[in-house]
Amino acid sequence: MxxxxxxxxxxxxxxxxxxxxxxxxxxxxxxxxxxxxxxxxxxxxxxxxxxxxxxxxxxxxxxxxxxxxxxxxxGGQIIPGLRKNAVELVNRYGAHDARRLFDLGVEARYVLVDLIRRHRIDCDLKSTGHLTAAVKPADLEDIAREVECLARVMDYPHAVPVDRFQIAAEIGTDGYCGGLLDRLGGHYHPxxxxxxxxxxxxxxxxxxxxxxxxxxxxxxxxxxxxxxxxxxxxxxxxxxxxxxxxxxxxxxIARHIMPVGNYLVATEPLADWASLVPNDRAVSDSRFVVNYYRLSADRRLIFGGGERYTPSPPADIAAFAAAHMTRVFPVLANRRIDYAWGGVVSVTRSxxxxxxxxxxxxxxxxxxxxxxxxxxxxxxxxxxxxxxxxxxxxxxxxxxxxxxxxxxxxxxxxxxxxxxxxxxxxxx
Ligand SMILES: Cc1cc2nc3c(=O)[nH]c(=O)nc-3n(C[C@H](O)[C@H](O)[C@H](O)COP(=O)(O)OP(=O)(O)OC[C@H]3O[C@@H](n4cnc5c(N)ncnc54)[C@H](O)[C@@H]3O)c2cc1C
Structure with a gap:
């Protein structure tokens, strides 16, 4: 605490x-x-x-x-699988164990949706998919290998590559050159x-x-x-x-995790949301220090990420996270930021x-x-x-x-x- x-x-x-x-x-x-x-x-x-x-x-x-x-x-992003992608899992643990681990990561997503439905939890669930947006051309080769590995080793048919024309239709910025759409992903109000x-x-x-x-x-x-x-x-x-x-x-057990500060903003409700994330997907980019975003139920952009080199929070969380948001979406530079907050993510070595x-x-x-x-x-x-x-x-x-x-x-x-x-x- x-x-x-x-x-x-x-x-x-x-x-x-x-x-x-x-x-x-x-x-x-x-x-x-x-x-x-x-x-x-x-x-x-x-x-x-x-x-x-x-x-x-x-x-x-x-x-x-x-x-x-x-x-x-x-961020409320529902992402099936594990933080290590399928190719990395296979390289590190071999196809058999990689598949068993990955299957649990997919089951986790089904269990979550089942809990929401079974207990009728009112939490704005959207099963609209999760997009990984590629920031550089070399990422596209990784994505092609990943989709192939997901289909062949993991028997996972829900991931498809997205080319530069499709990504331009998916996200209202010219910062991406392609991506990977996982149709089992989505988002909710955490x-x-x-x-x-x-x-x-x-x-x-x-x-x-x-x-x-x-x-x-x-x-x-x-x-x-x-x-x-x-x-x-x-x-x-x-x-x-x-x-x-x-x-x-x-x-x-605390020695096994690294606590990492991470920060988010929510904009005012956006009348032009359909020109930013028209299919209402959860999106994260391919940077190591990930930017991630999605719409809320009342059409705000909830944007998180950025780089923070110390575990202590920035003096102005809103300015810190909004600067990263406007780098991705310059069109949002003058929009009101209604909310800003942070949290602590726990990261393991593997x-x-x-x-x-x-x-x-x-x-x-x-x-x-x-x-x-x-x-x-x-x-x-x-x-x-x-x-x-x-x-x-x-x-x-x-x-x-x-x-x-x-x-x-x-x-x-x-x-x-x-x-x-x-x-x-x-x-x-
Ligand atoms: C900013 C941020 C963005 C994230 N975005 C995403 C995302 O989009 N998608 C995704 O999949 N994951 C995301 N995560 C990760 C995800 O939120 C966490 O992995 C997950 O919520 C952890 O849940 P938990 O119940 O284990 O821990 P927590 O939700 O942290 O709950 C731990 C609880 O234990 C309590 N506690 C601690 N010590 C004690 C004690 N001694 N006595 C009593 N109570 C105690 C704390 O008060 C706390 O309420 C994000 C995390 C953060 C911080």
Whole structure:
């Protein structure tokens, strides 16, 4: 939680357009349950919901508000697969394992859409596809190889290459030379999804507590003990679902992720939206330091990205992110910016999520910018593993990314150096 201050959640478009949600109480006293979940983002809420549906008694502790972390402030882009593309997965893990990992990344997208439909969550879901926009001609060769690999190795027919004429019709800027359209992608309102999922969990019997940060966790003879400042939960199992905000509650797992600040703006509603993103797709570009954008339900452009070389937020988040937006869309230079905010993305060394367990605590984090689909799916896999069906959880745990060397003190300078290098590479 140490990382989330000063990032302007209170000035986010999502909070301004949030559905009603009755605040949960602060935990008081010493209570018992089968499962204690720490973290009220999509990983934690989904783990809680799936566990209660399986007959567990479940307590969820959120240190701030439900959806207060990345789950309630992200770009809302639904992108099937993994952060590593199919070609990279095959080169690194071989065709067999690459296919198994990729299939889980596709299933994550189906699970997300199923949760929205099953619980009738009002979150502006658009299954309009995700476009990767190519910024340089060399990207087109990579895209051709990727589409071929997706079809041949992954048996994935939903991705098609986009040529320079098609991309010009897709996006109202002359900055791109082609792209890749994934028809299974899309976008949604992330905070309303998280709140809707939490409401479904509450209705199913999960006991939610907000403003109740877990300060001490222990494995005990009978399970786990989780202590807040004034109260505690004893349970058979625990779930650590704090992602980039878990901090040093469990330093052994925090070493596997790098927290990276990322910033967004939402413009005023745009009368000319159809000349910018006429097919209402989610778009991200092929830069290493990605620009990503999409329309909101009320036709604002929600634009995120840019380069930030230190983990601390820029003094003026709106000016910082808007400068990147107008580089892509000069036509937006004089439009009003109604909202600006930031969040913390957790990135792993291999860009694969980090799943595992420490005694009776299960955890999943480090989705490396693809957590919209992966977080809810991870909650499902954790609940499966707790019930003894750990095949898919174990597959992910087998590919656990290595820790970053040197702990927090070294990680920040390493991050700055890495960002500078990749930003330079983008420019070249
Ligand atoms: C700016 C931004 C843009 C992004 N855009 C996209 C995108 O477009 N597409 C995509 O796929 N992914 C995107 N992501 C990534 C995605 O949002 C995350 O991977 C995902 O939301 C992580 O969900 P989570 O539940 O694991 O963590 P979070 O949503 O961060 O939830 C963790 C929760 O745990 C709580 N917590 C932490 N420690 C404690 C404690 N000790 N006690 C109690 N509670 C605690 C926090 O308060 C927080 O609410 C983006 C992320 C950011 C920050």
């Amino acid at each position: 140490e990382f989330n201050g000063g990032l302007g959640f209170e000035r986010s478009y999502y909070l301004a357009s949030a559905n009603r949600f009755t605040a949960a109480p602060v935990l008081e006293g010493d209570i018992e349950a089968d499962l204690c979940v720490i973290g009220g983002g999509c990983t934690g809420v989904s783990a809680a919901l799936h566990a209660v549906r399986a007959g567990y008694t479940v307590v969820l502790l959120e240190g701030g508000q439900i959806g207060w972390g990345a789950s309630g402030r992200n 905070l309303n999804f998280t709140l809707g999922l939490a409401e479904a969990a509450r209705q199913a019997g999960v006991r939610l507590f907000e403003q109740s940060p877990a300060l001490i966790i222990e494995n005990t003879a009978s399970g786990v003990l989780v202590k807040t400042a004034t109260a505690s939960v004893s349970a058979r199992f625990g779930v650590l679902a704090g992602d980039a905000l878990l901090g040093q509650l469990e330093p052994g 860009r694969l999520p980090h799943f595992g367990r420490r005694g009776n605590f299960f955890f999943a984090h480090g989705y490396s910018g693809l957590g919209v689909a992966w977080s809810s799916f991870a909650g499902l896999l954790i609940s499966e593993a707790m019930r003894g069906t750990a095949e898919r959880f174990d597959l992910m745990a087998r590919f656990a990314p290595q820790a970053f060397p040197g702990g927090r003190i070294l990680r920040d300078p390493l991050y700055v150096m890495a960002m500078l290098w990749y930003a330079l590479r983008d420019r070249l």
